[in-house]
Amino acid sequence: MNNISKGKIKVIGLVTWIGSGNYGTTLQSFALHEKLRLLGYDVFIIGTFKPSETIKRVSKYLLGKIGIRKYNEEKYCRYLLPYGNKLYKFQNENYNRERPLLNSEFKKIVNRTDVFVTGSDQIWNVTYDFNPFMFLDFAGNKKRVAYASSIGISYIPDKYRDQIKILLTKFAHIGVREQTAVKVLSDIVGRNDIVQVLDPTFLLTHEEWIAMSKSAVYEMLIPEKFILCYLIGKNDWYQDQLKNVVKKSGIENIIIIPSAENTDFMIEGASVYKFAGPKEFVNLVQRSTLVCTDSFHATAISINLSKKFVEFLRFKDTDGASQNSRIYDLLNHFHLKDRLYDGKDVAWIKDIDYTGIQNILEKDRKRSIEYLVNSIEQ
Template sequence: MKIGIITWFTGSNYGTNLQAIALQYYLRKKGHDVSIVNYVVPQSVENCEESSFLKRMVSFSKDCIVNLIMRRYENAIHERDIKFRNAIRNNCILTDKIVEESDLINVLNKFDILIFGSDQIWNPNWYNRFYFADYDGISARRISYAPSIGVNSIPQKVSVDIERSVKKIDFLSVRENKAADLLSTFLKKKPEVVVDPTLLLSADDWTKIFPQRKIEDNDYVLAFFLGKEKDHFSAAKRFAKKHKCKYVLIPYKYISYFQNAIIYADAGLDEFINLVRGAKYILTDSFHMTVFSIMYEKQFYTFQRFIEDEHTSQNGRIINLLELTDLMCRYVPYGTSDIKDVDDIEYEKHLEKLNNKIKKSKIFLRNSINA
């Protein structure tokens, strides 16, 4: 089959790039002719009220901090971004770049099937019809594989658009239980919940993509936080000291660049995966870092990244994964500054349910394509 994938594949988010590589790699292994649709949705410019003096001062302070980071880590960050682009170029096939939305229909109809891939492409806070191929005149069959809504509710102002868009999908799956619940209000049948594309590949598959190599000697704690909660960084430092390990950090938000750690500011996808492989412990609030911690059977702790009652909370995907593997004991409450040790994970008894879910997800994808 000639398959076009519609997903995010740019920027310096590790999970975004890894899921894009994973889905195309898996489908190509199954013998399909696969390309990512090379169209990047323009960012909308919101009208906003003039900031108050206090807000402007806070913004100024952050700008100063960002400038400090950029001066110190400019070359490393530039090198990281090059690595991201090279990883996509080396592992994915993209269509010719599409500049105008008006050209999309002709490109999309060159495929037999369109698959809307993973990550939060269906987050209602930045809804765009492109991520549903919601255009008149589309002849290609439409399948969604593990897109995420990401939040706890769909705002009323976009609910009509999302209802119209999802009803055009021929075979519908999502990544989280919450997303299935939210979309089921628009549909006669509840969407299937499947695993993230990164889990469609085995550890051996990932080794073929990013060959194994040692980056750090001796025992180390690897930390990677998408959030900026100070207590989580304090907890990571204390944990490394308590366990007499080096403290290694892949930075993301500006606060992470100021930590007293071995900082890999230039870490691309290769370093990300290999630092996971070599770590003795992993501390994170990232869904995809948790995925790879489990895949490589690491001792890990995953921090709650959002306060649970927040409208924009994205905790659901991590909770689903930890519940599926019976590893909720590794979930650390938001704002924790000192981690309480629990017994080491004996992975054999935790992976059976996950492996069954992976098999069912592959069956969904196969049946949807072959229907």
């Protein structure tokens, strides 16, 4: 797509989690960064900056320069994760990043930035972490835009409501990922222009994801037909559910990609592939016969690539920290509620007719890109 901005190319500062272990976090940050780049913007990702931590940050940098220690993020990616080298390489090759060490450097970055965009993932899930930086509290008089920012849950605790109201009042445009969040935040801020937009992974087309993953490199043979299993939750019932999926589907080969949150999940006869980087993750979804997951982004990628999938629920609906609302919103929107695993009903094993679903997605993609561009340009 050609550059949509007029005149001087706008500099966009993107605030999001880039992912240091969770595939979905990496894929959503890549997708938004990549879409902004494809639209012709000068985009960069800026990490969380706290002036009070300047001395600590500079000390780590200097120690790293002389080889005494490495940045935690780099160390985590390259040495602690089995797929760390792939993740670190992917981020270095695909992200334009700014890592200011000093407050003066940070101020210069803010001054040269035209628009700050925040989103997506669960950066506004205050029950997980309330970080005003993710609400662009540092942006001064620069335009603030939220793209698909997610609260992850269906409510905002009372103790954060006043702070969030003050922070969100400064946004020129607010687009959230879940329909549930539209009402929640509209009630807090008292405005009627908050809209629901697609998760960033949907901004890239089927063809763009295939192109991104075509250079995947494997350390194992990939069977022609297989179930791809990616589960984040540590639930005792997942073993039996997966065994039932295997039985009902008749697919014998299983490839498990362990999540950073659930490294030990296993089922008898499965192959555990610990070395999948972002490219391998997407490529395995594309090549799979059936995807079995409790992950929002694995589900989103499956829908985007028109793959058959079964959805496990990571939380009980009665759990106060349940994130099921985002799964319900996603499946309901694309008329895929029957993909939810149900021990009594086996509708989830049926094939999916993606014709109508892809029509919905194409309209949503056009609308979401228009929101993103108009929010930046107007």
